Amino acid sequence: MDGRLKEGERLEMEKHLSTCAVCQLRVNEFRAVHVLLDELPMIEPSAAFDVRMQARVAAEPAKQNWWAWFASSPRVAFAASMLVAAMVWVGSQTADTPLNAGDIDKINQNMSVLENYDVISDFAPLSDLPQPVQADDASDTKPNQQM
Amino acid sequence: MLDVQAGDEQSFALLLHRYRTPLVNFLYRMVRNREQAEDLAQEVFLRVYRAREDYVPSAKFTTWLFRIATNLALNSVRDNRYQRMEISLDAPLTADAEDGEEKKLDVAEMHPNIEQHLIEETRRKMIRRAIEKLPEKQRAAVLLHKYQELDYGEISKILECSESALKSLLFRAYETLRVELAPLVAQRAVR
Numbered sequence: 001m002d003g004r005l006k007e008g009e010r011l012e013m014e015k016h017l018s019t020c021a022v023c024q025l026r027v028n029e030f031r032a033v034h035v036l037l038d039e040l041p042m043i044e045p046s047a048a049f050d051v052r053m054q055a056r057v058a059a060e061p062a063k064q065n066w067w068a069w070f071a072s073s074p075r076v077a078f079a080a081s082m083l084v085a086a087m088v089w090v091g092s093q094t095a096d097t098p099l100n101a102g103d104i105d106k107i108n109q110n111m112s113v114l115e116n117y118d119v120i121s122d123f124a125p126l127s128d129l130p131q132p133v134q135a136d137d138a139s140d141t142k143p144n145q146q147m
Numbered sequence: 148m149l150d151v152q153a154g155d156e157q158s159f160a161l162l163l164h165r166y167r168t169p170l171v172n173f174l175y176r177m178v179r180n181r182e183q184a185e186d187l188a189q190e191v192f193l194r195v196y197r198a199r200e201d202y203v204p205s206a207k208f209t210t211w212l213f214r215i216a217t218n219l220a221l222n223s224v225r226d227n228r229y230q231r232m233e234i235s236l237d238a239p240l241t242a243d244a245e246d247g248e249e250k251k252l253d254v255a256e257m258h259p260n261i262e263q264h265l266i267e268e269t270r271r272k273m274i275r276r277a278i279e280k281l282p283e284k285q286r287a288a289v290l291l292h293k294y295q296e297l298d299y300g301e302i303s304k305i306l307e308c309s310e311s312a313l314k315s316l317l318f319r320a321y322e323t324l325r326v327e328l329a330p331l332v333a334q335r336a337v338r
Contacts, residue, residue, distance in 0.1 A: 032332045037274065037278075037289075037324075045171045
């Protein structure tokens with residue numbers, strides 16, 4: 001009917017149609033429907049269609065990626081790059097500054113604490129210390145003692 | 148479409164030029180209103196333009212284009228139906244393209260063979276009404292199959308159904324058309 005059957009299917013159908021009047025009639029009717037549908041005229045879009053379309057496309061906000069945004073704002077791009085450069089410079093300065101004599105004295109004063117590696121690393125040695133007396137227990141016992 | 152994706156405005160203009168007539172005709176036959184069909188066609192192209200950067204050529208461009216168009220048309224047909232129901236359940240449908248077609252007849256009266264014109268116009272009206280009466284999914288299937296000449300694979304992707312479901316849909320649609328157009332079909336089938 002629409003010419004889209006595969007060759008094998010078409011031959012099989014034609015073979016059947018040659019012996020079946022009912023199906024032959026039905027196929028002819030479907031073909032007639034197809035031809036009738038061709039009678040509907042095509043319409044052309046109005047003359048204003050393209051103009052309106054172009055206007056609508058032009059009104060669309062342009063999509064920009066990150067770099068395009070930087071390219072369209074050179075001042076922002078300059079400020080951002082200066083900020084990054086400043087951060088890198090400050091970072092490199094603090095890392096390379098040598099210790100002065102005052103700093104070394106402070107470290108030496110605190111060395112006794114710093115050298116107690118066990119305390120610094122896991123606080124486990126602190127568990128050996130006696131438990132502090134509970135303040136509430138003390139307050140509970142005091143009135144009894146008075147009595 | 149890949150050129151449009153690359154930002155080539157000229158290619159979008161070519162795309163528009165190539166597909167606007169088939170798209171407007173498809174939408175016109177779906178919604179039966181020329182102005183609305185053009186508005187919907189513009190919406191389709193605008194969506195294509197907006198989605199150009201995300202377009203992945205996994206399917207044919209026509210499949211993608213008519214899938215957008217079909218979805219918009221089906222939504223529009225449903226919206227129109229509810230609007231009509233709100234206005235009046237029994238009101239005759241006069242504010243459509245048929246009025247325009249009938250006005251053309253006044254001009255046609257100047258034609259030497261007015262009787263022939265009237266016959267042709269009556270036939271066209273019958274055919275239009277038969278297509279209109281189809282449920283919207285069947286109508287979309289027939290329009291894509293008959294007028295856009297898309298293959299079953301493409302149409303089934305557009306309508307989001309299997310190929311066998313599409314063939315069944317098309318068979319029911321053409322069967323309905325055969326019955327609706329029986330007087331015209333009989334004339335042709337006899338020839």
